[in-house]
Amino acid sequence: xxxPRVRLRILAVLSVALFFVPxxxxxxxxxxxxxxxxxxxxxxxxxxxxxLAAFGAGAGFLLFLAAEYxxxx
Amino acid sequence: xxxxxxxxxxxAGWLGGTHxxxxxxxxxxxxxxxxxxxxxxxxxxxKGTETADVAIIGGGVTGLSTALHLLTRHPGLKVxxxxxxYAGFGATGRSGGVLxxxxxxxxxxxxxxxxxHVMEIIDRQGIACDLEHEPATxxxxxxxxxxxxxxxxxxxxxxxxxxxxxxxxxxxxxxxxGDGFSLRAPQLVVATNSYTPRLGIAPERIAPVHTGAAVxxxxxxxxxxxxxxxxxxxxxxxxxxxxxxxxxxxxxxxxGAKYFYGDGLYHSGEPWxxxxxxxxxxxxxxALAGYPFExxxxxxxxxxxxxxxxxxxxGGAAGGRLGGGARSSPGPSxxxxxxxxxxxxxxIAMGTKMGSFLAAYLxxxxxxxxxxxxxxxxxxxxxxxxxxxxxxxxxxxGLYHMPKHD
Numbered sequence: 001x002x003x004p005r006v007r008l009r010i011l012a013v014l015s016v017a018l019f020f021v022p023x024x025x026x027x028x029x030x031x032x033x034x035x036x037x038x039x040x041x042x043x044x045x046x047x048x049x050x051x052l053a054a055f056g057a058g059a060g061f062l063l064f065l066a067a068e069y070x071x072x073x
Numbered sequence: 074x075x076x077x078x079x080x081x082x083x084x085a086g087w088l089g090g091t092h093x094x095x096x097x098x099x100x101x102x103x104x105x106x107x108x109x110x111x112x113x114x115x116x117x118x119x120k121g122t123e124t125a126d127v128a129i130i131g132g133g134v135t136g137l138s139t140a141l142h143l144l145t146r147h148p149g150l151k152v153x154x155x156x157x158x159y160a161g162f163g164a165t166g167r168s169g170g171v172l173x174x175x176x177x178x179x180x181x182x183x184x185x186x187x188x189x190h191v192m193e194i195i196d197r198q199g200i201a202c203d204l205e206h207e208p209a210t211x212x213x214x215x216x217x218x219x220x221x222x223x224x225x226x227x228x229x230x231x232x233x234x235x236x237x238x239x240x241x242x243x244x245x246x247x248x249x250x251g252d253g254f255s256l257r258a259p260q261l262v263v264a265t266n267s268y269t270p271r272l273g274i275a276p277e278r279i280a281p282v283h284t285g286a287a288v289x290x291x292x293x294x295x296x297x298x299x300x301x302x303x304x305x306x307x308x309x310x311x312x313x314x315x316x317x318x319x320x321x322x323x324x325x326x327x328x329g330a331k332y333f334y335g336d337g338l339y340h341s342g343e344p345w346x347x348x349x350x351x352x353x354x355x356x357x358x359x360a361l362a363g364y365p366f367e368x369x370x371x372x373x374x375x376x377x378x379x380x381x382x383x384x385x386x387x388g389g390a391a392g393g394r395l396g397g398g399a400r401s402s403p404g405p406s407x408x409x410x411x412x413x414x415x416x417x418x419x420x421i422a423m424g425t426k427m428g429s430f431l432a433a434y435l436x437x438x439x440x441x442x443x444x445x446x447x448x449x450x451x452x453x454x455x456x457x458x459x460x461x462x463x464x465x466x467x468x469x470x471g472l473y474h475m476p477k478h479d
Contacts, residue, residue: 020466023459067466072329072349 004045011035012049012056019063026064032057096335100158103342103370105167106288106325107215115159119233119254125153127435128249128258130238130272132156133165134214134421135414136264137221138428141194144228146432152230153256155249157237157268161218164266167372168421169286169325170214171303171317177380177417178475182441183430187422194425198224203320208302211317214421241272243388247409259409262431266414266424267375270336275385277450279415280461282376283340286327287347287369288319289361299360300324306357311468311475314353315418324361326354330374330469332461335454340371375415376461378449380475382423384413384430384440411435413444 002010011032018025032053040050127143129136132154140152156162174180174187188210195204195212200220203213222232233254242248247261263274267281297318304316304326316326328350333340347369355362377383388408411434413427414420430440439445451457467473 020463020470020472021459022462022466023455067470069345070349071466071469072331072346 004039005049008032008035008039008045008049008053012052015053015056015060016063017060019060020067022068025060029057029061029064032060097333097337097339099339101283101338101340101342101371101373103340105215105286105370105372106319106323106368107170107213108161108166109368112159113219116232116234118235119153119155119251119256121253122255123153123231123257124151125231125256125258126151127153127260127262128247128256129154129262129264130249131163131262131264131266131268132158132160132218132222132232132234133163133264133266134218134221134424135266135427135431136262137218137225138194138425139262139264139431140225140230140428141198141221141228142429142432143435144225144230146436149229152225153258154225154230154232155236155238155251155256156232156234159234160222160232161215163268164372164374164416164420165218165424166215167286167370168214168418169315169317169327170212170217170421171315172210172212172422173419174422175419176382176423177419181381181443184423184426187426190429191422191425194224195220200224205320209317212421217421238272241274241410243410245409260435261410262435263410263412264414264428264431265412266416266420267373268338269375269412269414271338274387274410274412275383276336276453278377278383278385278448279375280332280377280451280457281336281338281373282330282332282417282461282465283371283373284327284329284331284418285340285342285346285350285369285371286325287350287366288323288325289364290367291322292324292361292364294322296360296364297322297324300358304357308353309469309471311471311473314350314357316354323367324354324358326350328353330465332458332465334458336457338373340373342369342371346371374418374420376417377415378451378464380417381446382413382415382417382427382444383446383448384411384427384434384444386411386434 015029015032036050036053039045172188175184202216205211238249238251240250246257246259249256269279270276307313314328386408387410413431416423434440
């Protein structure tokens, strides 16, 4: 079983790395957000991991939107 | 008009139109610049029960060229062509009308004379389609389709427009069913290109990918002098903006690719897409900055997983409604349903050549092996939406390069 710290960091990386995969990207980013809030709120993960997850999910979602609507032509 | 909510994940609908993410059974209502300048007379739809030696679905360049080659080889053959809208409605009439040899990613066997083949047909059939040889070989694709339609009618084909096929009953004799009509024929050619998977034919091999195009108002000679005659500007290692000048002094440009959920064929042509296209045109040709598009349109291109055209053949006694997802093998020696298409935006010349390959295939002459190759199957939804658009995004971002022909 992955520790909350490792889980959040993996989700942060996936949120950014998969930004160009429709359906999958927003799904992973939403899970990352939920996990960051859930684990951060309960104090079960360190602040850096929570911040990385929140940042990864946000940046990944912005990149996803750009791939869908900005880099279209 | 029916809109089926199938999936809501993928982004907010208000950003790009819900048809990107939700299955929408409508077809794109907009018209290309070519069609907007005046539509030719449209034939009445098929009513009642008819028979033919060969039935063709699709009044684009593939279907019309197939009929032409069949009738040239066999005068007197009973050919009936069914078109859901009007000849040239689909990708044919929405293209830029620029002709080129080869395909999207090379010049495989039998495609090195595609342009000469079109020239020969235009000459022989006397088709008036604003053909230009210099500086690039280009024409009015809608007039070309209308000219082909007239040519096959002179040779005896019956062309029924406004006749949308709703079901294909497979068997020794294929029966096409639609609103108030039935057409039976021993051989069927499905020449619907990007519309093919929605007919339940080869959904694992062909997917419709939408693109957009637009024209400026007529421009002065001074401005046109700074614009190249043939526009092909790479916007990433794989994707590019294409374009041309029109005979009346406009600049026509097109770019972009997007797959819509459920093999969607409806693109409402959102303004943001054409704003992006205009920004791209301005960056490339600053002299055009002050000229907003006068007309814009969208259209689906047929695409395979390797971006090369395909030919296939289906048979058997399986029947039923359309959309059943009939699996197809690439090149069996039996079967009375033939299909061909998926030009990835290079369809005017290649589609015309495809007609000759299909006509020969009906007689038992196998097309070049590369057209019958195996293609990586595209999965069903929702993996299809994610997979096809993932590949498009990767190509847009330069993360993936389609293998080229040697």
